[in-house]
Amino acid sequence: MHYLGPNRPLTSLSTWDEIVTAAEGGLLEENQWCELKAMLPPSSKATNLELARDLASLSVFGGVLIIGVADKTFDVAGVSTEDLEPIKSRVSQVASITITPPLAPVIHDPISSPEGKVVVVVSVPPSPVAPHMADGFYWGRSSDGKRKLSDPEVRTLMSARASNDADFLARLTRMVDRDPLADFTEEYPTGQGHMYFLAEPCAPMPPRPADLDVGQLRYAGSQWGGDWSGTLADCTSQAFDPEGQAFMSGRSVLPARYERNLCHFSVKDKDGSIEVVQGGATFIYESPDGETSHAILDRLVVIMTRQTFAPIREFSTEIGYMGQWRVGINLTNLKGKRRSTAQALANFPPFVSDTYTQTTLTSAHELQDQLDEATDRVLRGFKRGLGIEQWTLDNIVSRG
CATH class of the missing domain: 3.30.950.30 (Schlafen, AAA domain)
Structure with missing residues (x-):
């Protein structure tokens, strides 16, 4: 249409x-x-x-x-x-x-x-x-x-562009303050990092077909989940979001060591924006000698970013929306932590900042056959901070 x-x-x-x-x-x-x-x-x-x-x-x-x-x-x-x-x-x-x-x-x-x-x-x-x-x-x-x-028209459009970018970034970072996983984690906040994803259409979307099952969107990228728990495919329990349809990976309160199994997915009624919150940016790591520390789950970050792009592609295709999307990722509580690995953690540098935030523009057209390019675009700085900038996404997911 x-x-x-x-x-x-x-x-x-x-x-x-x-x-x-x-x-x-x-x-x-x-x-x-x-x-x-x-x-x-x-x-x-x-x-x-x-x-x-x-x-x-x-x-x-x-x-x-x-x-x-x-x-x-x-x-x-x-x-x-x-x-x-x-x-x-x-x-x-x-x-x-x-x-x-x-x-x-x-x-x-x-x-x-x-x-x-x-x-x-x-x-x-x-x-x-x-x-x-x-x-x-x-x-x-x-x-x-x-x-x-005219020059005034150009200035107005440029100003609107900057304002839209700033507003989107503010909405992305405010997701931390209304984290839907807080009520399902013992002794929250635990000091572990969460992943926050926000995707908003850049233009008004066509009306949704009456028979469109928004909940099915969470399965669009399930092939990348492997045996990981707490991904979008695990969001099978209905959650309660006054702004739209929402699903969670179970509704039990979990100890901090299982926080990474928590995931929340929602699609907003007003504009079709998509929000995903996942509890596993970092996790509690126990080394072979029994020492406990926090490590960054870089593999899960890659899996979840890929999975979050997939519903954007499917949603756009289903309703015939050909416009672009603003997409952002915000990872928290990273400072001083290294990537999770079966090898010694000391082989990789600690992350130097507490958060990693990146935004990009994409479209269903790009995500049909360039999904990994979009994923790598938003995670490039994250990879650099972990000392694995040259690694491919598949390399990160497969290596221990």
Whole structure:
């Protein structure tokens, strides 16, 4: 489903008949959310800059670029199938090379006509780092199509971007103050570290289907759990969150040494944001000589980060949300502790700060086949602090 403007219904553009019906019904008139092109002219500096301006302008509020529909007459003629791969390649290259910061539009499967022509629909999600520059200017849109943004408009968007980033970071760190695991741990706080994950959509999400089972999202990344306890797949008990649906890995009060088996997963009703809290950033480690100390569970941190990205991908796919997500991780009570290992702890440096906090942007499109890249992006500094920066994620999970 595509959003084409405030006075237009959410519109499906997945078949030739749907494209024709939308065009004949006036839903595809160019505005802030829709750009039409009968075809892409041959590649040149000028035509690629024009394409860059189109894509950059759509990134402020999100929208679609439709190739194969005339912008004045709305004739749905399509383009040759021989042009399909060059079109897809040009859109991707222009978005990533000619636009600053780069964009990652979603190029949907081609829509074929009975005569063998195709229409290409390119979704440009609202960008949390808008405005984007092309040809030396920042671009946005009006009711008539793309236009250069004024200096005051650019400053307003830049200020909003900084404010959104700061607000997200504040919400992430405030999760510590309302930790849902506190009531299920003996003698809390125990001095052990917890993991806090927050994921928020950067743009309004489409309405959820009535039959969508939000609880099933917690199983999306269960293949990475192995024999670990306290992961998302173990959140089988209903929890009680006035802001949304929530699940926990059991509801018994546990001794501190089993704190790492606690996990809480919730999806908020208001905006679809996802929160995960896990009790095993660190744990009580008993060395072979009987000494007890606290160690960092780097393997569980990797597993939980992967698992938390998976519901984001599945949720977006189920409801048709193509926008980006802000995702953050906050690990607590790390200072002076080393990674957990079957080898001597002294082989690795102690973590020098009490918390590790990192945020990133991602999308369902990236998480379909680059989930490990997103995971590594948010954990790179964590790995560096443990002295294992060069290790792969699989290496961390498999090594004792």
